[in-house]
Amino acid sequence: MNPRAAFALLGAVLLALFVVGDVRRRAGLGAAGRRFFRHPPAAWGLFILTFFLTVALAAPWVAPYGPSITLEIVALKNQPPSLLHPLGTDLYSRDVWSRLVYGSRVSLSIGALAMLVAVTVGAVVGAVAGYVRRWVDTALMRLVDVGLAVPRIFLLLMAIALWEHLPLALLVLLIGLTGWFGTSRLVRAEVLTLRERDFVAAARAAGAGAPRIIFRHILPNVAAPIIVSAALGIGNVMLLEAGLSFLGLGVPPPMPSWGNMIADGAAQLATAPWTTLFPGVAIALVVMALNAVGDALRDAFDPRRATA
């Protein structure tokens, strides 16, 4: 690792610490913020997320080498972690830390984008089903039943394996389109109770149409459970991407994603375990952080929930 990269890494850590401290100070002023930080893992989670976000954005500075640069194919192949290569090198003599840094861009954006698709579709379907009810509700919820009856990885395997050489954007879209079923049930349940409230009746009396009532009056009130399920869902997508890559169907090499780094390393597990170990640790850290923050957000949004 060269001084520039080490310095940039230190900067990322300090920035993340500063952000967590700052958020904590501001959040301490409100009841919801205090509930959020009552979970010790929440602060850790926030730190990890900020850190990896910074690293992803500043990848060219934090990474000592490019993501696909083969350094010295004979001499530097499968080197164990050292001062020069903090996480070792892989089969093609590429620096694992650099690939991890650039891989964070791919893995985090796949997680966020696919979740955005899933949450959008899930919220709209759930809201429409819950508000319109009758046959629309029945039809949509039967669709959800069917979607939940096939394990998601089966659906994705079928879709991806059959359409060979799928562009990355379509992969993200597909992951999103197989992940909205749970969210739509959640949103529908909330909407079913909200639609009977007086403020909805008032909006209707004032002449608002169904789309306006759904999007301007009802959905903002369902924001909290949607945000929580999104935070937990991003982690799920990242795990799914890793699994698909392991089966050879995720992000195509040489572009590094944490999933395909594990998959590449798995073939030489016994000779160079670090190539498998570290990307997995990175996924575990981010997913842990998302789960911790999601749990804490759930408590922060809901004052009645027993604090555990």
Place this chain on the structure above:
Amino acid sequence: MAAWLVRRVAASGAIVFAVVTFTFLLLHLAPGEPFLPGADTPIDPAVVTQLRHQFGLDAPLPVQYAKYLVALAHGRLGESFALHRPVADALADAIPNTLALAGAALALDLLLGLALGVYQAAHARRLPDVGLGYVTLFLNSVPTFWLGLLLLLVFGEWLGWFPVGGVVDPVVHASLPWAGRAADRLWHLALPALTLGCVGAAGTARYQRAAVLEVVSQDYVRTARAKGLPERRVLLVHTLRNALLPLVTLFGLSFPFLLTGAVLVESVFAWPGMGKLAADAIFRRDYPIVLAAAIAASVMVVLGNLLADVLYAVADPRIRVHGE
């Protein structure tokens, strides 16, 4: 209850039917063909035509679909394109392996998860709870197959305590006595089941801890404590009975998780189960196997949900099913 059950079973059947239809369309409308003279597998075009005719792939799609449904109604799943054997035989070989893996994992998941969750709740917010909380959070967040790879590396490769894959030892298994064969199977099952079970148990423990803590704050528990019952009895008898209810739901929900995990874990441990069969078949465009696997998977998921609903209605007298 009977009428409700009939309706639920009918709805479950409809779901499986929809899955069959959807899978059929997805497979046949996708670009690509199961028999293609590729660069590495040169086939005479005449043979391709003959193969397509033999498997009925040259018929119009609605006809193929109708034929498939009729065969399915007679309990025929067809011939595999690639394995040169009936699909039913291939499934019959794979399903017991997956059931053994998923069953062992589920048992570990529920027992370990329950024990950990209750233990954590009993020590809520103290060191054992906080420590275990981080452990379960970690296990709940790792890719299942990555955990499998690590266990494989440590216990299979470095320590050599467990075999690195397969269902039985290919060399000595046949020559072992009855007890030895059973032990051989268990020995091979240990690592994959541990992988899948630990990840599941972490989720169950987190869930169960919250459930116990919620019940503990209720008045009747305070009463039980007030009349001087030992804490062990309050927790394990009075509280646990009600705190077990969410576990019933979790049991039903864990089927998709187990099947998904099985696809990857079976790959890691070279475990010849349904997940591996289906994944291989998808890559080979072996439509009959993929369809049969989709049916089997959706039947398992739907049965799991049905079982959970029935158990819930039986376990909780407050639940009133519709139409009663």
